[in-house]
Amino acid sequence: MPTSNRPDLLLPAEPGQRALARELYALVERLPIISPHGHVDPALLAEDQPFGDPAQLLIVPDHYLTRMLLSQGVAPGELGVPSRDGSPVETDGRRIWRRFAEHWHLFRGTPSRLWLEQTFTEVFAVDTRLSPQTADEMYDALAARLAEPDFRPRALFERFNIEVLATTESPLDDLGRHAKLAADGWGGPGGRVVTTFRPDNVVDLEFEDWSANVDRLGEITGEDTGTYAGYLAALRSRREAFIAAGATSSDHGHRTARTLDLGADAAALFDRARRGRAEPGDTEAFGAHMLLEFARMSLDDGLVMQLHPGAVRNHNRWLYARHGRDVGGDVPQVTEYVHALTPLLDAYGNDPRLRVVLYTLDEDTFTRELAPLAGGYAALLLGAPWWFLDSPEVLRRFRETVTETAGFYNTAGFVDDTRAFCSIPVRHDVARRVDAGFLARLVAEHRLPMDEAAETIVDLAYRLPKRVFKFGASA
Ligand SMILES: [Zn+2]
Numbered sequence: 001m002p003t004s005n006r007p008d009l010l011l012p013a014e015p016g017q018r019a020l021a022r023e024l025y026a027l028v029e030r031l032p033i034i035s036p037h038g039h040v041d042p043a044l045l046a047e048d049q050p051f052g053d054p055a056q057l058l059i060v061p062d063h064y065l066t067r068m069l070l071s072q073g074v075a076p077g078e079l080g081v082p083s084r085d086g087s088p089v090e091t092d093g094r095r096i097w098r099r100f101a102e103h104w105h106l107f108r109g110t111p112s113r114l115w116l117e118q119t120f121t122e123v124f125a126v127d128t129r130l131s132p133q134t135a136d137e138m139y140d141a142l143a144a145r146l147a148e149p150d151f152r153p154r155a156l157f158e159r160f161n162i163e164v165l166a167t168t169e170s171p172l173d174d175l176g177r178h179a180k181l182a183a184d185g186w187g188g189p190g191g192r193v194v195t196t197f198r199p200d201n202v203v204d205l206e207f208e209d210w211s212a213n214v215d216r217l218g219e220i221t222g223e224d225t226g227t228y229a230g231y232l233a234a235l236r237s238r239r240e241a242f243i244a245a246g247a248t249s250s251d252h253g254h255r256t257a258r259t260l261d262l263g264a265d266a267a268a269l270f271d272r273a274r275r276g277r278a279e280p281g282d283t284e285a286f287g288a289h290m291l292l293e294f295a296r297m298s299l300d301d302g303l304v305m306q307l308h309p310g311a312v313r314n315h316n317r318w319l320y321a322r323h324g325r326d327v328g329g330d331v332p333q334v335t336e337y338v339h340a341l342t343p344l345l346d347a348y349g350n351d352p353r354l355r356v357v358l359y360t361l362d363e364d365t366f367t368r369e370l371a372p373l374a375g376g377y378a379a380l381l382l383g384a385p386w387w388f389l390d391s392p393e394v395l396r397r398f399r400e401t402v403t404e405t406a407g408f409y410n411t412a413g414f415v416d417d418t419r420a421f422c423s424i425p426v427r428h429d430v431a432r433r434v435d436a437g438f439l440a441r442l443v444a445e446h447r448l449p450m451d452e453a454a455e456t457i458v459d460l461a462y463r464l465p466k467r468v469f470k471f472g473a474s475a
Pocket of ligand 1: 038
C-alpha cells in the first residue's frame with residue numbers, strides 16, 4: 001500500500017542511498033501482503049459487519065496505546081477497556097477519542113504514532129493532524145468513512161492486497177468462523193484466511209482453568225484427557241482439524257525457550273497436575289517437554305512451529321486483576337536460547353522436515369544466540385522482531401545484527417502480529433521501507449550488486465514468508 005503523503009518515509013537520509021532505496025522500495029511497494037502471524041479476530045472477516053466507532057476500532061483494543069496512557073495515570077477503563085468484573089467503563093467513543101487526543105504527545109517518536117498516522121492518511125484518507133483541537137473533526141471524518149461499504153472488513157482486505165492472513169486460535173476453538181470463511185470461499189487449506197494452532201491454554205499449567213480446559217479438550221475430541229496418552233491424542237486430533245481449516249503453523253507462547261524430554265516422567269507429571277498437585281518447577285518442565293512433543297507432531301503433520309518466548313505475562317497485577325490478560329500488562333525478560341534449545345536441537349535440529357521459527361523479546365540475543373543458531377541448524381529460522389521490538393529502529397538493527405551470521409535466507413519474513421486489522425498494510429510497509437534502506441546501504445558500499453538487492457527485497461517481502469509458512473504451491 002503506497003504511502004503517498006510521505007514518499008521517503010523511513011528511507012535513508014543520505015541522498016545516494018535514498019535514491020537506491022527508492023528504487024528497491026518501488027519493487028515491493030505494491031506486492032501482496034503475506035501475514036503469517038497475527039491476532040485479528042476471524043469473526044471480523046467471517047461476518048463482514050461494519051466496524052464500530054473509531055475509538056472502538058483504533059484505541060480500545062490496542063494495548064500499545066492504552067498501556068502508554070496507563071503509564072501516565074490514565075486508567076484503562078477511561079479508554080473503554082472492558083473490566084473483568086463487569087464494573088462500568090467508558091463506552092462513549094467520542095469521549096474516549098477526546099481523552100486519547102489529549103495525550104497524543106506521549107507517542108512522539110514511537111511506532112504507535114507512525115502506525116496510527118499512516119492508518120489515518122493511507123487507509124482512511126484523513127490528513128488532519130491529531131491534536132486535542134482536531135479530535136472531534138477527526139472522529140467525525142473517521143466515523144463517516146467507517147459507515148461506507150468500502151470500509152467493511154472484506155473490502156479493506158481486498159484493498160490492502162492481503163494474499164493470506166493467519167489468525168490464531170486455541171485448540172478449544174470450534175473453528176466455526178473459519179468454517180464460515182471456507183464456505184464463502186475465503187478460508188480452508190490454501191485459503192485467504194487461515195488459522196494457527198495455539199495450544200498455550202491447555203499446555204501452561206498455570207493458565208487459568210488449565211485443568212478444565214483439558215477436560216474440554218477431551219469432550220471436543222472424544223479422547224480421554226484424564227490420561228497423558230489421551231491428552232496427546234486429543235492434541236493430535238485438534239491439529240488435524242486446524243490443518244483442515246487451513247492452518248500451516250502452530251504458535252507457542254512460553255515464558256522461556258527451554259526444551260526438555262521428560263520421557264516416561266511426563267505422564268506422572270501430567271497426572272499430578274490433573275489432580276491439582278503440581279510441584280514447583282512442574283509448569284516450566286511440562287511446557288519445555290511439550291515443545292519436544294509438538295516437534296514430534298510437526299514431523300508427522302508438517303505444521304511449522306513458532307516459538308514466542310520471553311514475555312512475563314500479567315506483570316502488572318493491578319491491571320490483570322481489573323482488566324484481564326492481553327491489555328498491556330506484559331513485560332519482556334532476559335531470554336536464553338543456546339542451552340534452552342539443546343534438547344530439541346539434539347533430537348531434531350538437523351532434520352530439514354522440521355521448521356521452527358524463533359522469535360525474541362530480548363534484542364541482545366540477535367547477534368549472540370539467534371543468528372548463530374538459525375545460521376547453523378537446518379530446522380531453525382529467525383522470526384521478525386516482535387511486539388516490543390516491532391519498530392523501525394529494531395527492524396533496522398535486526399538486519400544489522402543478524403545478516404552477517406545468518407544471511408537473509410535463514411530469516412522468516414515480516415510478521416505484523418497485530419490485533420489491529422487496519423494497521424496491517426502500514427506495518428508491512430514499514431518493514432519493506434526499512435529493508436529497502438538496509439539493502440541500499442549494502443549496494444552503496446559495493447557489498448551487493450543492485451540486481452541481487454532487487455531479488456532479495458522481493459524475497460524478503462513476499463517469496464520467503466510464503467515459502468517458510470508453506471502458503472501456496474511453493475511450500
Ligand atoms: Zn502473536
